[in-house]
Amino acid sequence: MYLSILILPFLGSLVSGLMGRKIGVTGAHFITCTCLLLASLLATISFYEVGICGSPVSINLFSWVESEYMSISWEFLFDQLTVSMFIPVLYISSLIHIYSVDYLSSDPHNQRFFSYLSLFTFFMLLLASGANYFVMFVGWEGIGVVSYLLINFYFTRIQSNKAAILALTMNRVGDMGLSIGFFALFAMFGSLDYSTIFSLAPFVNETAITIISLLIFMGAMAKSAQLGLHSWLPGSMEAPTPVSALLHAATLVTAGLYLLVRSSPLLEYSSTALLIITLIGASTAFFAATCGLVLNDIKRIVAFSTISQLGYMVMAVGLSQYNVALMHVVNHAFFKALLFLGAGAIIHSAGDEQDIRRLGGLINFLPFTYSAMLVGTIALLGLPWLSGFYSKDLIIELAYSQYSFSSTYAYILGSVTAGLTAFYSFRLISLVFLTVPNGSKVTYLNIHEANLAVIIPLLVLSLFSIFFGFVFSDLFVGIGTDFFGNALFIHPNNISLVEAEFSLPILYKLLPAILSLLGAGLALFLYHNTPNLMSDNNSIVRKIYAFLNGQYLFDIIYNHFIISRGLQLGYTISKVLDRGVIETVGPHGLSTVLYNTGNNIAKLDTGVITTYSLYITLGLLSLIFLVFSPIFIDSIIAAGGEGESNLLTVGPTGLRLIIIYLASLIITLSSNNNIN
Secondary structure, eight states, X not given: XXXXXXXXXXXXXXXXXXSHHHHHHHHHHHHHHHHHHHHHHHHHHHXXXXXXXXXXXXXXXXXXXXXXXXXXXXEEEEOHHHHHHXXXXXXXXXXXXXXXXXXXXXXXXXXXXXXXXXXXXXXXXXXXXXXXXXXXXXXXXXXXXXXXXXXXXXTTOHHHHHHXXXXXXXXXXXXXXXXXXXXXXXXXXXXXXXXXXXXXXXXXXXXHHHHHHHHHHHHHHHHTTOTTSOTXXXXXXXXXXXXXXXXXXXXXXXXXXXXXXXXXXXXXXXXXXXXXXXXXXXXXXXXXXXHXXXXXXXXXXXXXXXXXXXXXXXXXXXXXXXXHHHHHHHHHHHHHHXXXXXXXXXXXXXXXXXXXXXXXXXGGTOHHHHHHHHHHHHHHHTOTTSTTXXXXXHHHHHHHTTOSHHHHHHHHHHHHHHHHHHHHHHHHHIIIIISOOOSOHHHHHHOOOOOHHHHHHHXXXXXXXXXXXXXXXXXXXXXXXXXXXXXXXOOGGGOOHHHHHHTSOXXXXXXXXXXXXXXXXXXXXXXXXXXXXXXXXXXXXXXXXXXXXXXXXXXXXXXXXXXHHHHHHHHHIIIIIIIIXXXXXXXXXXXXXXXXXXXXXXXXXXXXHHHHHHHHHHHHHHHHHHHTHHHHHHHHHXXXXXXXXXXXXXXXXXHHHHHHHHHHHHHHHHHHXXXX
């Protein structure tokens, strides 16, 4: 049963991709959706068996690499962490498949699209279920490749090409660090199996653990779009909307979080790594929220919201609250998929219009979509009793409860980010649904609610966004819960859940919710009363707007100081090293020297008798010199043996020979010149 969860999406992908012309569009829809729904059913059963009943399963298929003491197997581990990841991945992927049946109904490449979607899901499941870092890395690279194919699905568009290449290359930067981390793991532990590494971690040098943890975090930074390696994620909006939903909610960006949570027994023994992870996570959350304030593309706003929420998750990992981080991963997956699919329904019905300034007043045209977007937005804000509240607010409370510099920094930025998130989320709701219509008449004449294939996923995701956190919070993050068993490890010194629940002043607990309500109210007030807020001529406001709209000028810094310098270095290496030094001393240089030497020797063959007599004379002199060279050498040795310090001192006999030879050579050459 457990392997069937992996195999079913892969089979659906193969059939849809390789036999697409045979089975047709309807066949591809039916097969891939059926495979995903069956896998979701099996994942639910596995969640009950492994999670609720507490019976993890390990399956060893066969050996993969056997080299001296390196032994790697195709082994799969289905523990509580794995089956918890299966739920959002498979549920959301199934709903996105159903949604895409209608959303891409007019696209001529349906079979290819559904094949890619199912393959994306398969590699994410492979990543989550691997029992060692090597199997996990296969899934890790697989989702990287398929993300390139999906972002570049409209391969005739230049912008899609650019976005896909950027995503792939930016992820390669992180994968470089992750690969070095795996080499370091093998060097330190002699194995890549989770069980071996995690059992030996307490006995290994802390500096080595810190370096390995930071290298692993570098890989997670690229996949989960942390500050510095984040710029590929907004660009991935060039993909079709269902891809954006799957990529941002369930698969690609959650892979980095899964890696960190899975590596909890390593991270717990490096306080330095946890400190850096906390600071980067909190900074990422704040950075993305400030950028989201000024964006006008509906999908990009939701994309920066994803980066911000990923910052919260990484912050929770840095605070050693891995179960809370995972809870937020799952909760976020449902309401972020809801927001993306809702945005897709708006774009689809509004004639592919994505600029929120050219919409408005859609509440009367799309009441169901408005309700779904409102549910997703309130869940994103973390307002009480929706899913986001049970994880997002808990992360902020846990940050305050640790009473350290990094945790206080995380609490302050996390609370401010909550207010900013509320502002830009309700800015989107206000400009799209509540303000006066700003689009063309044609757009409004054609706007309509979507078909049942779109409404059902939105309804199911809305229900999950409302109830999932309430139902599962005690199981995942409740005090005293032993749901995760040995799948996660939190050092006793880092447990602060009781402190967060019972010792915090009520004001500090309510501050994120208060700021969220203030941000939402401010957005509704401003965009109803002063819709042209940013059109005034206040230079400071415009400069701040330009700075935030330029995303802190990260792209400019990368292009001017990293990419351009790299291109200059590459050009210099190509011209000087490759075509200069290497060609001079390499095959080209050797062939040139031999060719020129042959030409010069050929010039000696002049056909003049006096020249040949000169060659004969020179040869004779050289022969005489060689014959008498023993005397020359003996004179050197004799001169050195007379007690002088320099052994290379020339004796009288040798000196006379040298003078005779040089004089003969000069006379011969001069006589030859006279003859010529």
